[in-house]
Amino acid sequence: LWCYVEQALEQLPPTQRLIVVMAQTxxxxxxxxxxxxxxxxxxxxxxxxxxxxxxxxxxxxxxxPDDIRAIYLENHSLNDSPVSVP
Structure with a gap:
């Protein structure tokens, strides 16, 4: 899974990638x-x-990929992630 996420992150514009990293990491x-x-x-x-x-x-x-999304995000979406952390 991580290799797919890493590849997808590389496709984001630099500022968006930084925002995701700051929010998630x-x-x-x-x-x-x-x-x-x-x-x-x-x-x-x-x-x-x-x-x-x-x-x-x-x-x-x-x-x-569809199969990876089905396995790991079957009942969830990345948009379900908390966007705001107190």
Whole structure:
């Protein structure tokens, strides 16, 4: 599974990939991600971070082969992942 996710992540634009990594790996909230990106010169709000996450999760899910999606996401979607961590 990881190799498919890694390949799909490589297809995301750099900012979207960074947002996904910060949300999933570091468990950062949309507000914290937006603040970090703003400090780096990006113009982005927490709402836009949330939208980027939803879009990224949809792209990642679509990039998975059908059989892998059926096995690992049978009753779930990547969009079911919590987008905001307190």
């Amino acid at each position: 570091f468990r950062w909230s949309e507000t914290r991600i937006a603040a970090y990106l703003q400090a780096e010169g990006e113009v982005i709000s927490p709402k836009q971070v949330r939208e980027q996450l939803r879009s990224s999760y949809a792209q990642l899910e679509a990039a998975l």
